Amino acid sequence: xxxxxxxxxxxxxxASVALGTWKSQSRTRSWQSTLYVTVFPINADGxxxxxxxxxxxxxxxxxxxxxxxxxxxxxxxxxQTRPVMVSLGSRIERxxxxxxxxxxxLDAIRxxxxxxxxxxxxxxxSAPKPDIRLYALFYDPATHHVxxxxxxxxxxxxxxxxxxxxxxxxxxxxxxxxxxxLHTLGATDLYDLRTTLPLYxxxxxxxxxxxxxxQTQAELMAGRIPLSETQxxxxxxxRETVIGARTAREIGWLHD
Ligand SMILES: [Zn+2]
Numbered sequence: 001x002x003x004x005x006x007x008x009x010x011x012x013x014x015a016s017v018a019l020g021t022w023k024s025q026s027r028t029r030s031w032q033s034t035l036y037v038t039v040f041p042i043n044a045d046g047x048x049x050x051x052x053x054x055x056x057x058x059x060x061x062x063x064x065x066x067x068x069x070x071x072x073x074x075x076x077x078x079x080q081t082r083p084v085m086v087s088l089g090s091r092i093e094r095x096x097x098x099x100x101x102x103x104x105x106l107d108a109i110r111x112x113x114x115x116x117x118x119x120x121x122x123x124x125x126s127a128p129k130p131d132i133r134l135y136a137l138f139y140d141p142a143t144h145h146v147x148x149x150x151x152x153x154x155x156x157x158x159x160x161x162x163x164x165x166x167x168x169x170x171x172x173x174x175x176x177x178x179x180x181x182l183h184t185l186g187a188t189d190l191y192d193l194r195t196t197l198p199l200y201x202x203x204x205x206x207x208x209x210x211x212x213x214x215q216t217q218a219e220l221m222a223g224r225i226p227l228s229e230t231q232x233x234x235x236x237x238x239r240e241t242v243i244g245a246r247t248a249r250e251i252g253w254l255h256d
Contacts, residue, residue, distance in 0.1 A: 007106075013113065028131050028157065029185060029252035031073075034082050037065075037181060038130035040089040040123060042096075042137045044162070049140035053165035054091055061170065062086035064238055065178050072243040076253045084181075089133075090124045096135060096160060099151060116156040132157045132184050134177055138165040150176055152183025159184050171237030178238060179220055185251040190222040190244070197232050198222035202246040219244040 028035055041057060043050040069084045096118050100107040119133055137160065139147065147162040159180035163173040183189075190203035201207035203222030205215055214227040220241045224232035235241050248254040 010109065010113070014109070031078060031080050031083060031252060034080070035084045035131045036128045037084055037086045037132045037134060038089040038126050039086060039134045039136050039177065040092050042092045042094075042135055044095055044137035045139045045144060047140035047143065047165070049142065050138040050165040053138055053167070056167070057088055059088050062088065062174070062177075064171075065174055065181075068178065068238040072248075073253060076243070076245075076248045078253050087126070087128075087130075089126045089130075092122055092124070092135065094118075094122050095137070096122075098148065112153055112155060115153065115158060115160070119156065119158050132159065132181060134159040134161060134181060136173070136177065137162050139163070141166050141169070150180050152180035154184055154186055157184040171239075172234060174238055175220070175223075175235050175241060179223060182221060182243075182247065182251055187221050187247045187250045190219055190246065191224065196224065197230070198224055198226050200226075202244060205242045205244065207244075216240070217242050219247065221247045 039062060041054040043054060063086075065086050066082065066084055070082060073080060073083045097111070097114050100111055119135075123133060135158070139162065141164040144164075147164075150159070150161045152159040159177070161173070161176045161180050163169070163176060190199050191197060192199060198204055198219060199222065200212075203219050204212075204226060205217035205219050209215065212226075213229070215225055218225040218232075218235045218241045220243050223234070225235055225240060226232045243253075245254060249256075
């Protein structure tokens with residue numbers, strides 16, 4: 001009985017936020033005007049290394065993302081000249097609640113609501129008001145070897161990226177941030193969840209290349225450069241990735 005009431009309340013909250021969410025989603029996916037993205041850094045492990053890395057971040061640290069999306073949008077024939085502007089927001093002190101390890105749908109819904117509440121309660125005001133909020137959680141690579149999984153939520157347009165606090169990792173950090181940003185716009189993963197290998201053909205930068213291997217770039221939502229049927233490499237910068245036709249369709253750049 002109580003469980004039913006809890007679910008009913010949850011559904012009510014979902015329904016009431018759905019309208020606002022739908023409105024903002026249809027605006028961002030129409031690509032009529034520039035989308036504002038703000039990156040909020042978080043010292044996720046409370047380390048010196050993360051604090052130093054965050055202090056060194058500048059507005060210009062994210063320019064490669066803007067230039068990349070400009071060029072990729074252009075490739076897909078989008079008329080909008082600056083589709084996305086990325087700015088650096090203030091540092092956030094409080095770490096977001098971790099994602100549940102279960103695959104239960106109810107847990108996923110609950111976590112999505114919890115994150116949206118956390119974002120509402122902890123995000124400092126910034127101008128322009130962001131359409132998409134990306135939280136960059138930094139960890140010292142000397143003490144963290146495996147990162148929690150990064151996430152991009154279409155509902156609420158929130159991305160959580162778990163990143164290494166190291167200058168030479170900045171390029172691959174931008175790949176992860178942009179990947180999660182595209183999730184918030186409706187893009188889906190193009191890799192095999194079990195093996196992490198890119199899915200053929202949509203997850204390949206050049207699916208028609210012959211011979212097929214090795215590829216030299218990754219499709220952004222596949223996240224890896226296919227080297228052979230069983231091997232794939234992590235791209236070190238956005239220059240080593242492209243946005244393929246399927247992703248372009250999912251985010252509203254292509255309409256065929
Ligand atoms: Zn993903």
